[in-house]
Amino acid sequence: MVRRDDMRYRLRASVIKAMAHPSRLQMLEALEAGELCVCELQRIVGSDISTVSKHLSVMKAAGLVEDEKRGLQVFYRLRVPCVLGFLECVEAVLESRTASGEVACLV
Amino acid sequence: MVRRDDMRYRLRASVIKAMAHPSRLQMLEALEAGELCVCELQRIVGSDISTVSKHLSVMKAAGLVEDEKRGLQVFYRLRVPCVLGFLECVEAVLESRTASGEVACLV
DNA sequence: GCCTTAATTGGCTATTTGGCAAAATAGAAG
DNA sequence: CTTCTATTTTGCCAAATAGCCAATTAAGGC
Numbered sequence: 001m002v003r004r005d006d007m008r009y010r011l012r013a014s015v016i017k018a019m020a021h022p023s024r025l026q027m028l029e030a031l032e033a034g035e036l037c038v039c040e041l042q043r044i045v046g047s048d049i050s051t052v053s054k055h056l057s058v059m060k061a062a063g064l065v066e067d068e069k070r071g072l073q074v075f076y077r078l079r080v081p082c083v084l085g086f087l088e089c090v091e092a093v094l095e096s097r098t099a100s101g102e103v104a105c106l107v
Numbered sequence: 108m109v110r111r112d113d114m115r116y117r118l119r120a121s122v123i124k125a126m127a128h129p130s131r132l133q134m135l136e137a138l139e140a141g142e143l144c145v146c147e148l149q150r151i152v153g154s155d156i157s158t159v160s161k162h163l164s165v166m167k168a169a170g171l172v173e174d175e176k177r178g179l180q181v182f183y184r185l186r187v188p189c190v191l192g193f194l195e196c197v198e199a200v201l202e203s204r205t206a207s208g209e210v211a212c213l214v
Numbered sequence: 215g216c217c218t219t220a221a222t223t224g225g226c227t228a229t230t231t232g233g234c235a236a237a238a239t240a241g242a243a244g
Numbered sequence: 245c246t247t248c249t250a251t252t253t254t255g256c257c258a259a260a261t262a263g264c265c266a267a268t269t270a271a272g273g274c
Contacts, residue, residue, distance in 0.1 A: 011201055015201060020123040020124035022113065038220070052266080057222080072218095072220095073271095079203055089189040094185055097170035154233075154234090155234055156252095157234070159251095161252085176241085176251090178250090
């Protein structure tokens with residue numbers, strides 16, 4: 001028995017969770033400039049191609065990106081442009097974190 | 108051996124990860140109106156008090172919230188007000204998700 | 215048809231996370 | 245100093261996640 005509210009927070013969390021990974025953030029940022037093929041994204045993040053593909057499928061399922069196959073390649077692009085805008089806020093959190101003398105390596 | 112860039116994305120991801128949980132989102136939203144004690148937050152999310160405390164410590168470590176003990180109670184408040192602003196964007200993602208006919212229960 | 219390149223999927227393991235319960239800590243009040 | 249209440253910490257277990265490798269699928273070129 002799941003309350004209506006629970007579902008709302010779960011949905012939101014599912015989107016945020018799909019962003020909550022270094023490689024995925026890096027890919028999202030790279031996609032800000034326009035669509036990229038998987039092979040290009042792989043060069044950018046430097047992980048195994050299967051790992052990159054899995055990350056992309058997570059973000060696709062969350063609605064962050066969409067894909068299109070053209071020839072041999074699959075191109076991914078951001079689905080909602082504002083996605084990266086909120087990183088400014090994340091930076092603000094990080095700044096307030098270091099400003100108050102906390103170690104920067106708290107990862 | 109960690110590249111400088113890696114660290115940047117890891118730091119960002121650590122902040123986002125701290126938001127990526129239904130209960131934590133609910134608490135952040137509740138804190139938008141002002142500080143609340145742990146006991147109140149527990150009433151809101153309905154989990155075990157130890158679970159709530161752990162969630163709060165995760166968000167505190169990430170720099171999302173700060174705490175202050177007054178008497179027997181510990182009050183938590185948002186550290187960076189913009190934190191909730193980005194939820195609008197998350198909602199946009201969710202809308203685009205349902206708009207394109209995807210099942211809403213993709214949690 | 216066969217080979218090559220691009221990407222996804224499945225299988226496996228290691229690590230992290232979430233949640234409850236029990237124990238520990240901290241402050242207030244008697 | 246004992247007790248009560250609020251919170252945190254610890255221990256444990258189940259579930260989810262991340263990453264690599266191998267196998268598979270898909271599209272093109274020959």
